[in-house]
Amino acid sequence: MRGQLNKTIYGWNQHLYPVLYFISWLMVGAGIASLVYRYGFYLSEEEIRGVERNVDGIFAIFTTIYTLRVVTSLHWKAYLRSTWLEGLVNSIVLFHGVARYVGGVNILRYLQESSAMTDLAYQHYISVYLLIFILIEVAKGSTLIARLDIKPATTFIFSFVVLILLGTFLLMLPTATITQHSMPLLDALFTAVSASCVTGLAVVDTGQFFTFKGQLVILFLAQVGGIGIVSFATFFATFLSKGVNLKHQSIIQDFLSSEDLSSATSLLRRVIFLTLLIEFIGGVAIFLSWSEELQFNSLSDKIFYSVFHSISAFCNAGFSLFSDSLNTYMYSDETTAFIQEGMLIDIRRMYGFHLVIAVLIIFGSMGFTTIEDVLSPSRLKLRLKQPWKGWKIGTRMTIVSTVLLLILGTIAVMLLEIEQLRQDKSITEALITAFFQSVTTRTAGFNTMDFGSMKQSTIIVMMFLMFIGAAPGSTGGGIKCTTFYVLVLSAIGDIRGQKNIVINRRTISPMVVRKAYSLLVFSMTYNVMAIFLLTITEEGNANIGILELAFEQISAFGTAGISMGITGDLSSWGKVIIILSMYIGRVGTLTLALALSSRVYTNSFQYPEEHVMVG
Structure with missing residues (x-):
C-alpha cells in the first residue's frame, strides 16, 4: 500500500x-x-x-x-x-x-x-x-x-549585466532622486555601472542628488557588486538545500581565485562573514572618528553615514555622501544633508577618519583569499600551533606588492606635491595625505586632494598605480598587483637567462606567466583604443585635454573612480566609453575574452621551430 x-x-x-x-x-x-x-x-x-x-x-x-x-x-x-x-x-x-x-x-x-x-x-x-x-x-x-549550456565566465559577466540593469531601473524611479521625476537613462546607467563595478565615478552629487532610497540602492549595488551577485545567490542557496552545483562552484572559484574547486563554496561562506565583520568594525570606527564640529541631523543619519562609507571603502566603491568626497570644504547652508546653518563641513582635516577609510580600502583591495588566509580564526590558530606554517605564495605576493606600491605612491606624491602639501599642513598631516592618495589608487575612488590641481608628473604616477590596481579575488580592478609582480620577475628572469620563475622555493607555472602577459597585452590594447575614441568624442570640448582623458579612462578601467573633474562634462558617447571601461575593468579582460571566444581543438603535435628577431 x-x-x-x-x-x-x-x-x-x-x-x-x-x-x-x-x-x-x-x-x-x-x-x-x-x-x-x-x-x-x-x-x-x-x-x-x-x-x-x-x-x-x-x-x-x-x-x-x-x-x-x-x-x-x-x-x-x-x-x-x-x-x-x-x-x-x-x-x-x-x-x-x-x-x-x-x-x-x-x-x-x-x-x-x-x-x-x-x-x-x-x-x-x-x-x-x-x-x-x-x-x-x-x-x-x-x-x-x-x-544552461554556457561557460562559467559567461555566467559571471552576465550576472553583472543583470545587476546593472536592475540598478538602472531602481535609480530611475521617482523617489530615488530629489527631483521627484525619473533620472535620465544614460546618467542612471552610468551611476549603476559605477556602483555595481565598484568604481566611484559620478555624474551627479551622490549626497545631494539622491534621496535616502536612492543612496540605499547605490549602497546595495556596491555591496553586491563587490562580492558578486552569483556569490550572494550561492551563499543563500547553501542555506536552502544540501549544496550547490559544479557550475556555481566553478564561478566562485574564478571570482575568489580559490586554489581548488571543492573549497570554493566553504571559502565563500567565510569570505562573506569576514566581509560583514570588517564592514561592521569599520562602521563603528568611522562613527567614532567623526569630528565633534560635524553635527549630524540625527543619530540615525550619523549611523547611516558611517555604514555607507564603511561599505563603500571596503568594497573600493569610492562613493561618498559628501560633495567633494573627502576633500570637502563647505558650509552647511550649501547642502541639504546638514540642517544647522553656518556650520563648517571640513572633511579635509579629519585625519582619523581618513586613516580608517584607508585601512578599509587596503583590506578590500588585498583580495578575499588573502584576507581569509591572514585573518581567519582557523589560520591564526594553526600558526600559533605550527609557526612554520606561513602565508600562501599568493598571499605573500599580494602583501609584498601591495606594501611596495603603497610606499612608492606615498613617496612620489610627497616629493612631487611637497609645495601643495606643506602650505597648510604639518609634516605628519602631509604624510597622511600623501599616503591616502597612494591608497586610493588601489581602485578606491576617494580623494583628500584635488587631482585637477596636481602636477602632470604626479598624475602619471597615479595612472601607473591605477593601471596595476588591486589584488586578484578582490573588489578592485586593474591588471592586479600579482600580475605585475609576475611580469617583473619574468622580465628579470629572461634578462638573466633563468628558465623558471622561483618564489620562496616554489616554481611559478609557465601558464601563469603566459596569462600575465596576455592580460597585460589585452589591457594595454583596450586602454589605448578607448583613449583614442575619447579624443574623438571629446574633440569639441576645449576644457578637456589628452591627459585628463587618459586619466579618466585608466581610472575607469582600473575601477579606481578618481577623476580630474571632467566626468560630468563628458559627452554622451564619452560616457558610453567610460561605462564600457568600468564594466570590462570589473569583470576582467581575460574573463571577457574567455566568455566570447570559442574553444580551439588541437592535436598534440608541434611544428618545426623557427628563429624570429625580437627586441
Missing part, C-alpha cells in the same frame, strides 16, 4: 511541481512589482493599503505552495530538514494568517499599536518579510544555472 501511495504521489508531482514552480515565480514577479510600486512612487494612503492587501495574497500563495510541496513529498521529513529556513518563514506567515483571518486577531497590528512602532515601521516590516520570500525563491532558482 505504501509503495502504491508513493507511486501515485510521484505521478501527481510530475504534473504538480511544474505548475507550482511557475506560480511561485509569478509571485516573485508580483512581489517585486509590489515593492517597486510601494517604494518607488509617491502613493496615497489608499494606494498603500491596496499594496498591503496584494502582499497578503502573495503571502497566502507562497505558504500554500510550500505546504503542497511538503504534503506531496515522498520523504516529507527529509524535505522539512533540508528546507528548514523556508519552513520557518512560512510557519510564521501561516500562524499570523490563521490568527488574523480565522481568529480575527491581527497580531502584528496589535504589537504595533501597543508599542512605539509606527505605521510606517509596520509597512517596512511587511516589506522586509516579502523580500525574504523573494530572496529564497531567487536563491533556489539560481541552481538552474547548471542546466
Whole structure:
C-alpha cells in the first residue's frame, strides 16, 4: 500500500511541481512589482493599503505552495530538514494568517499599536518579510544555472549585466532622486555601472542628488557588486538545500581565485562573514572618528553615514555622501544633508577618519583569499600551533606588492606635491595625505586632494598605480598587483637567462606567466583604443585635454573612480566609453575574452621551430 501511495504521489508531482514552480515565480514577479510600486512612487494612503492587501495574497500563495510541496513529498521529513529556513518563514506567515483571518486577531497590528512602532515601521516590516520570500525563491532558482549550456565566465559577466540593469531601473524611479521625476537613462546607467563595478565615478552629487532610497540602492549595488551577485545567490542557496552545483562552484572559484574547486563554496561562506565583520568594525570606527564640529541631523543619519562609507571603502566603491568626497570644504547652508546653518563641513582635516577609510580600502583591495588566509580564526590558530606554517605564495605576493606600491605612491606624491602639501599642513598631516592618495589608487575612488590641481608628473604616477590596481579575488580592478609582480620577475628572469620563475622555493607555472602577459597585452590594447575614441568624442570640448582623458579612462578601467573633474562634462558617447571601461575593468579582460571566444581543438603535435628577431 505504501509503495502504491508513493507511486501515485510521484505521478501527481510530475504534473504538480511544474505548475507550482511557475506560480511561485509569478509571485516573485508580483512581489517585486509590489515593492517597486510601494517604494518607488509617491502613493496615497489608499494606494498603500491596496499594496498591503496584494502582499497578503502573495503571502497566502507562497505558504500554500510550500505546504503542497511538503504534503506531496515522498520523504516529507527529509524535505522539512533540508528546507528548514523556508519552513520557518512560512510557519510564521501561516500562524499570523490563521490568527488574523480565522481568529480575527491581527497580531502584528496589535504589537504595533501597543508599542512605539509606527505605521510606517509596520509597512517596512511587511516589506522586509516579502523580500525574504523573494530572496529564497531567487536563491533556489539560481541552481538552474547548471542546466544552461554556457561557460562559467559567461555566467559571471552576465550576472553583472543583470545587476546593472536592475540598478538602472531602481535609480530611475521617482523617489530615488530629489527631483521627484525619473533620472535620465544614460546618467542612471552610468551611476549603476559605477556602483555595481565598484568604481566611484559620478555624474551627479551622490549626497545631494539622491534621496535616502536612492543612496540605499547605490549602497546595495556596491555591496553586491563587490562580492558578486552569483556569490550572494550561492551563499543563500547553501542555506536552502544540501549544496550547490559544479557550475556555481566553478564561478566562485574564478571570482575568489580559490586554489581548488571543492573549497570554493566553504571559502565563500567565510569570505562573506569576514566581509560583514570588517564592514561592521569599520562602521563603528568611522562613527567614532567623526569630528565633534560635524553635527549630524540625527543619530540615525550619523549611523547611516558611517555604514555607507564603511561599505563603500571596503568594497573600493569610492562613493561618498559628501560633495567633494573627502576633500570637502563647505558650509552647511550649501547642502541639504546638514540642517544647522553656518556650520563648517571640513572633511579635509579629519585625519582619523581618513586613516580608517584607508585601512578599509587596503583590506578590500588585498583580495578575499588573502584576507581569509591572514585573518581567519582557523589560520591564526594553526600558526600559533605550527609557526612554520606561513602565508600562501599568493598571499605573500599580494602583501609584498601591495606594501611596495603603497610606499612608492606615498613617496612620489610627497616629493612631487611637497609645495601643495606643506602650505597648510604639518609634516605628519602631509604624510597622511600623501599616503591616502597612494591608497586610493588601489581602485578606491576617494580623494583628500584635488587631482585637477596636481602636477602632470604626479598624475602619471597615479595612472601607473591605477593601471596595476588591486589584488586578484578582490573588489578592485586593474591588471592586479600579482600580475605585475609576475611580469617583473619574468622580465628579470629572461634578462638573466633563468628558465623558471622561483618564489620562496616554489616554481611559478609557465601558464601563469603566459596569462600575465596576455592580460597585460589585452589591457594595454583596450586602454589605448578607448583613449583614442575619447579624443574623438571629446574633440569639441576645449576644457578637456589628452591627459585628463587618459586619466579618466585608466581610472575607469582600473575601477579606481578618481577623476580630474571632467566626468560630468563628458559627452554622451564619452560616457558610453567610460561605462564600457568600468564594466570590462570589473569583470576582467581575460574573463571577457574567455566568455566570447570559442574553444580551439588541437592535436598534440608541434611544428618545426623557427628563429624570429625580437627586441
